[in-house]
Amino acid sequence: MPSYAFFHNEFVPLEEANLGVMTNFFHYGTGVFEGIRGNWNGEKQRIYLFCLKEHYQRLQRGCRILKIDLPYNIDELCRITVELVTKCGFKEDIYIRPLAYKSSETLGVRLHDLESDFLAFAFPWGPYLPEKARCCISSWRFPGEVPREKLTGLYVTNALAKTEAADNGFDEAIMLTTDGYVAEGSGENLFLVKDSQLVTPASYDGILMGITRDKVMALAEAELGIKTTERHVDRIELYTADECFLTGTAAHITPVAEIDRRRIGNGEIGEVTKRLQQIYFNVIRGNNPKYLSWCTPADKKTPVTEV
Ligand SMILES: Cc1ncc(COP(=O)(O)O)c(C=O)c1O
Numbered sequence: 602m603p604s605y606a607f608f609h610n611e612f613v614p615l616e617e618a619n620l621g622v623m624t625n626f627f628h629y630g631t632g633v634f635e636g637i638r639g640n641w642n643g644e645k646q647r648i649y650l651f652c653l654k655e656h657y658q659r660l661q662r663g664c665r666i667l668k669i670d671l672p673y674n675i676d677e678l679c680r681i682t683v684e685l686v687t688k689c690g691f692k693e694d695i696y697i698r699p700l701a702y703k704s705s706e707t708l709g710v711r712l713h714d715l716e717s718d719f720l721a722f723a724f725p726w727g728p729y730l731p732e733k734a735r736c737c738i739s740s741w742r743f744p745g746e747v748p749r750e751k752l753t754g755l756y757v758t759n760a761l762a763k764t765e766a767a768d769n770g771f772d773e774a775i776m777l778t779t780d781g782y783v784a785e786g787s788g789e790n791l792f793l794v795k796d797s798q799l800v801t802p803a804s805y806d807g808i809l810m811g812i813t814r815d816k817v818m819a820l821a822e823a824e825l826g827i828k829t830t831e832r833h834v835d836r837i838e839l840y841t842a843d844e845c846f847l848t849g850t851a852a853h854i855t856p857v858a859e860i861d862r863r864r865i866g867n868g869e870i871g872e873v874t875k876r877l878q879q880i881y882f883n884v885i886r887g888n889n890p891k892y893l894s895w896c897t898p899a900d901k902k903t904p905v906t907e908v
Contacts, residue, residue, distance in 0.1 A: 605688050606722035607681050610672075612688055615722055623706035625715055630754020632702035633663030636850045639686055639695040639723065639899060642886045648686055648695065649887035649896035651850070653679050655812045660701060663750035669701045669717040679897070682721060686899035689723050696726035696851065702753075729788070729851035730772055733858035733870060736786070736847075737766050738836060739774035743784055749809050759787040773847065775839070775860065778806050783834040789849035790814040791857075793834065793842040794873045800838075803831040813848040816884075816895065817877060824880050827873065844871030853885070854878045 606618035626632045635656045639648040657678040664671050673681065682697060689695070704718035739762035747755060762774035766787075775791060776784045783802050785791055790811040793800045799821055802808050821827040839845060845857040845865045854877055856870040865871075870878075883889045887896040 602689070602691060604722065604724055605685060606720060607685050608720045608722075609718070612685065615724075618720060618722065620704075621706045623708060624702070625705050625707055625709075626702035626753070628708060629703075629710055630752065630757070631667055631669075631712065631715070632700055632753040633660055633667055633669060634701075634751050634753055635660045635697075635699045636751075637682065637697040637699065638850050638853075638885065639691070639697060640885045640887070640896075641691070641693050641695075642888065645887065646692070647887075647898050647900045648691065649885065650682065650686065650697070650899050651885045652812045652816065652895055653682060653897045655815075656699070656850075659750060659810075659812070660699060663748075663752055664701050664717075666748045666750060667703075667752060668712040669703065671701055671717065672719055678719070683897060683899045685721055686723055691723070691725055693725050694727060695723050697721060697723045700753075726851070728853075729849075730847070730855045733856050733868075734772040734847060735770075735859040736773045736775050736857050737769060737771040737861050738839075739765060739776045739787075741765065741774070741776060742779050743776050743807055745779045745807060749807055751809065763787040773857075777836065781836070782806050783836060783839060784808050785811075786847050786849070786852075789847035789852045789855070791834075792817070792829070792846050792848065793838065794844035794846075794871055795838075795842055797827065797843075797873065799827055799829040799873075800834060801829055801831055802834050806833060811848060811850075813850055813853070817848050817854065817881065820880050820884065820892075821873075821877060825873070825876060839865075842866070844874050846871075846874045846877075854881050 604615040608618035699721040703715040705715040741762040766774035
């Protein structure tokens, strides 16, 4: 099935959306990206975009940091995304990659005196991690003193961590802060279950404030009566947790079976993790009327003005 991109203010076939080799963004990582999931609901025959607005709010924050003048406001970005997904017409789970970037074909390390542009494309994407992930603590630490939005240039540390993990036979890397506290996975936030309560690293641990993290905390409290404590987490606490799972747009809720070759719990999907997964997967596919406001349907049945 052909895919499309929103590129230079119009919808074009994906293969026609190409950037020039001198584009500033390529050379210095001067871009801000997002990852948005479109979840296919077979019964309703439609795709639901999860937390569309929140993703563009975060993109906007990143653009402020990098002095990128977004040519569209948040409502326009949401409408562009719905139109893009509708045009693609996929009938399966998809991933949308919006990118705001310094588009001038000019070299020189700076943020000023450069033009900005925005693009987005969508493609089918199934599970990002295995059903149960085997993780290791990375030797790569996320540098402190840098802003934690989705700035493309910052992801080189995450890429180093992920490949180190893969080279050593693991599915995912867990990065520590420069102080040695647990931060997050290369593309996910992390939760522990301890005595039936949830614990997760706090914003002061330099993590990306994940949208899935936020929604999982809300669902745990509202649906299971489980509160989450946001605090420093020691590496050793990971080894003795009752359960551990990762959250992220790509990874959804992925149980962690093993960390540094130590089994977490009994190595199977824990009870709390399982219940949260069930609730979450229902919500993101638009099957729970209580949380429909988190989901934007993207198809010809959605009047673009309602997005
Ligand atoms: C480093 C990192 N942490 C956490 C997350 C999870 O964030 P979200 O749930 O908003 O996708 C992501 C993915 O976007 C990420 O790249």
